[in-house]
Amino acid sequence: YVPHCLPPSSYDGDQKPGLELAPAEPAYPPAGHRHACAECGKTYATSSNLSRHKQTHRSLDSQLARKCPTCGKAYVSMPALAMHVLTHNLRHKCGVCGKAFSRPWLLQGHMRSHTGEKPFGCAHCGKAFADRSNLRAHMQTHSAFKHYRCRQCDKSFALKSYLHKHCEAACVKGAEPPPLPPAGPAS
Structure with a gap:
């Protein structure tokens, strides 16, 4: 378990009445049933994860690389290209300062810079942060x-x-x- 989380013994599976727990299964299939990359040997639990990984072996100048239709930036991964394309469509605008964002959660995080809200608190020292990534970085300061x-x-x-x-x-x-x-x- 993660040291700053509750130990497994403190979890209570019967907290919600009528909730049945599924039988425990391994998080990953046994090694023999995993999907392996022929180029580097990395293994994945699903064929879709392997397919996504294989895209990282493409080079930016290969026929399989795709370019952004707006700015021409090249990507070897279709999901990465799809996320990039969103950056050209900034539909989520801040009503306070006018800054625009491609995704609603980015605007939501930005709004905290105006409100001063810091909803992510450190369980060790109580220091609070406006976004989860800063809390994650801070948690490392408590590491040995x-x-x-x-x-x-x-x-x-x-x-x-x-x-x-x-x-x-x-x-x-x-x-x-x-x-x-x-x-x-x-x-």
Whole structure:
């Protein structure tokens, strides 16, 4: 289970009356029944997942690559092209600032920049975020795995961006951060 989630023993399958649980089946078929890519050997549970993967082996200059009819950008994956084409049709407009989006959930997330709403809270420290991806990145700060190490002072960080901020603050081994400049005369 994921460490920041409830342990499996705390799940209660009988929470809803009349709910019957399906018999447990493996999430993936046994190895012999999986669909394998002839080019790289990766295996997939379904033939449709394998087909989607095979598109990644196409080159952008191959006959199978497809171009966006609006801007000409090439894609080897039809789903990726379909998502890109939506970016040329910005139907979801912000009523506050006029910024337009291709998908309603992008507009919904943008609206939080106007309202200040931060519905995604960290279960460990309570810090809140406007979108789920920022919460996911933040969760790494609570991880024991800190893969990004400062070459000057050996301090380590869970996020690369935190290491960059640390270095930009003029990290010097054992030194305090530089003092703030004195305030100028009030005008």
